[in-house]
Structures are given as C-alpha cells and as structure tokens.
Amino acid sequence: MELSGLQIFKYLPGAKKTEHANCKKCGFPTCMTFALKLAKNTTNMELCPHMNDELKSLLIQNSKVAQKEVRLGVEHKTIIGGENVMFRHDKTFINPTALVVALDTDENDFNQALKRVLDFEITRISQTYKVDGVLLKGSKITDELRKMIEQKGVSTVTKEEIKAFNIFEIKEKSFSHTVEKLVSTRRKAVIKKEENSSNPVMIYFEKQENLLELASRAGFFICKYANLLIFENFDEALFSTLMTLRQNIFTDPQKSLQVEAKIYEFNNPDENSMIFLTTNFALTYFAVANELETLSIPSYLIVTPSEGMSVLTAWSAEKFTAQLVAKTIEKFELKQKVNTRKIIIPGLLAHMREEIQEEVGDFEVIVGTNEAYLIKDFVKSL
Numbered sequence: 001m002e003l004s005g006l007q008i009f010k011y012l013p014g015a016k017k018t019e020h021a022n023c024k025k026c027g028f029p030t031c032m033t034f035a036l037k038l039a040k041n042t043t044n045m046e047l048c049p050h051m052n053d054e055l056k057s058l059l060i061q062n063s064k065v066a067q068k069e070v071r072l073g074v075e076h077k078t079i080i081g082g083e084n085v086m087f088r089h090d091k092t093f094i095n096p097t098a099l100v101v102a103l104d105t106d107e108n109d110f111n112q113a114l115k116r117v118l119d120f121e122i123t124r125i126s127q128t129y130k131v132d133g134v135l136l137k138g139s140k141i142t143d144e145l146r147k148m149i150e151q152k153g154v155s156t157v158t159k160e161e162i163k164a165f166n167i168f169e170i171k172e173k174s175f176s177h178t179v180e181k182l183v184s185t186r187r188k189a190v191i192k193k194e195e196n197s198s199n200p201v202m203i204y205f206e207k208q209e210n211l212l213e214l215a216s217r218a219g220f221f222i223c224k225y226a227n228l229l230i231f232e233n234f235d236e237a238l239f240s241t242l243m244t245l246r247q248n249i250f251t252d253p254q255k256s257l258q259v260e261a262k263i264y265e266f267n268n269p270d271e272n273s274m275i276f277l278t279t280n281f282a283l284t285y286f287a288v289a290n291e292l293e294t295l296s297i298p299s300y301l302i303v304t305p306s307e308g309m310s311v312l313t314a315w316s317a318e319k320f321t322a323q324l325v326a327k328t329i330e331k332f333e334l335k336q337k338v339n340t341r342k343i344i345i346p347g348l349l350a351h352m353r354e355e356i357q358e359e360v361g362d363f364e365v366i367v368g369t370n371e372a373y374l375i376k377d378f379v380k381s382l
C-alpha cells in the first residue's frame, strides 16, 4: 500500500515531539515537509539520521513495485498493469483494463469479423475509444496482417506472447471464485507487494449467448481487478457499455473530467440565436447541453477553458475571469459569427455581471439560472 505523507510523518521525531524534532538535518524545515517529499518520492530516506527502523522497513517495502506493467502489441501501444492501489480514491488507477477480441484467422468470416472490430469506435466526454487489441489465433497470422491491424489503432497479440509476458490467467470456474481470485491477487500485489502476484491478470471469455450476463461479469471484473479481458464475442453494444463503465473507473479522481473549450451548437443555430456561456467542467457542460438540446429553439454554448473546474470553483481559483470571457469571445470570433448581442452567463456568477460587461463591451451580459434544469423556464421568461 502506498504510504501517505501523514502516515510517514507519524513515525518521525516531529510527530512524536521527541529529541531532534524538526532538526532540519535532512535539508527540510520540518519533519512534516520531509515526510511529504518522501511520500512523493522526491527525496531520500537516508537524509534523516533519526529515522527509526520500523519506518525504514516500511519505506523499503513501500518502494517495491506493486504490479508490473506490460506493453502489448507489435508497437507496444496497449499498456496493462502498473496498478498500485486497491481503490481508485486511494490515489488513482493507472492503466485501463484492456478489452481485446479473439479472432481465428482460419475462420471463413475472419475478414468480416476483423473489419467489424476495426471499424468500431465510440466517443464519450471528448475521448474516442477503439477495441484495444485483437488476439490472433489460427495458422494465417502474418507480419503484414498485424501491421495492417496496428495501423488502424488496434494492437495485436498472440497466445504465445501472453504466455511470455507471464500474464496471470484466472480460469473462470464460477463468478465468486473469479472475484475471490482477482481480489486476493490484487491485495497480495498492492498491500503485501508479493513478487509472484505482481503480474497483470487476465480473464478469457469463451463465446456465449447471454450478452447481458457477459456484460455484468466483465463489468464487475473491470471494477475489481482484471487488467486484460479477452472476448470470443464481439458486440458493439457490449463494448460500448464496458468502455463507458471503464472510463468512469479509470479517470483520475484528482483531475476533473473536462470537455473541449469551444462554441457548441444546438438545434442548428444561425446568426440570431441565443448565446449561453459556461465552463469546461464535463458535468456542468452536459447538464447545460442536455437542456439546450431539448429546447425548441436553436442556441450556442460558449465553453471557456477553465481547467475542468465547475463555475464557482473556477471563479474562486481565478480560472473564470471577465478577461477570460472576453478572450474566449474574441478567439472564437463570435462578433463576426452572430448578430445576437446578448450573452447569458451562469446565475452563480451574477456577482461578475458588471465586470464581464465592461470587458465584453458590445455584448449585453444577462444573468441566467443557477441550475441547468431551470433554463427552459428562464428562456420562456425572456
């Protein structure tokens, strides 16, 4: 388990208020600063001459690699493993569970099946996903075939390569058995740092009829704790479902989801359409976008580059300022695009209305609603 700065600090003289507390011999002003640096791996434990043996052995254990990383494919583009926490909120998960389709080159419909896999992609919250890889089986595996597949952004792998990488396969005997194995293997890797549990883990799903059950099982294994899932089935709905779930699990909880900062259009707007404005925090964007989509009138939504922060957070962190609004309007050449000269800002930023008004000159700034679901009534009242 990764040690936090606070956990390290508890063992140092500064926390125990004993002799040498905050003595600065390590080069840092306090034991707490040193502990925080150690937790981030930006300093060396040897610098403190007063560290007890218990902390030393904890730090040595902590520095071991929890789970190894493996790069799949000829171009090594699909990375699995490398995880070092049990729970996403402990820090973050690193490499999303790879979703791979097994295809037999000797099957008559191989080319059609391959095309279907290669053509598949989904875009969700500004991220585009394809199937991570194809496990090639049969007698017609060639370098040309692998090159062609990898050029389309999908890795290729063979059974022999998986074996050579020492990827640990859990054979599905029953759901509970697989879950128990997945959890105990991750626990041994992350908490006990056991060398023989440090390889990435995979599950191979043989062809099956019940896709709902397959989606449920595979979804669970994405959450806990498969690094690689290989399917004999390929189905667009199945993969869309799993990729959507996976995106939610493997986002970094320390970084908010964001959408591209630009002007979004709803219901074919023209130069006289309404203009709304918000930040690029994904949840804010989707809440507003859903409402604008369902309005019976066309509109524009200007999304500012606010580092994925929600409206009030962005304002308090100075990532949403009147100057930024003016710059965004200028960057997207809004004046040239539309005749409309009114911009509706989020109600939560009502206190900024005059400030924004001064910066955007030609546009009249109107204060909108605090909540996205009230936009419809607000528009009617205008």
Ligand code: SF4
Pocket: 012, 013, 014, 020, 021, 022, 023, 024, 025, 026, 027, 028, 029, 030, 031, 034, 035, 047, 048, 049, 050, 051
């Ligand atoms: Fe604390 Fe050790 Fe640094 Fe002294 S040398 S300040 S005891 S961490």
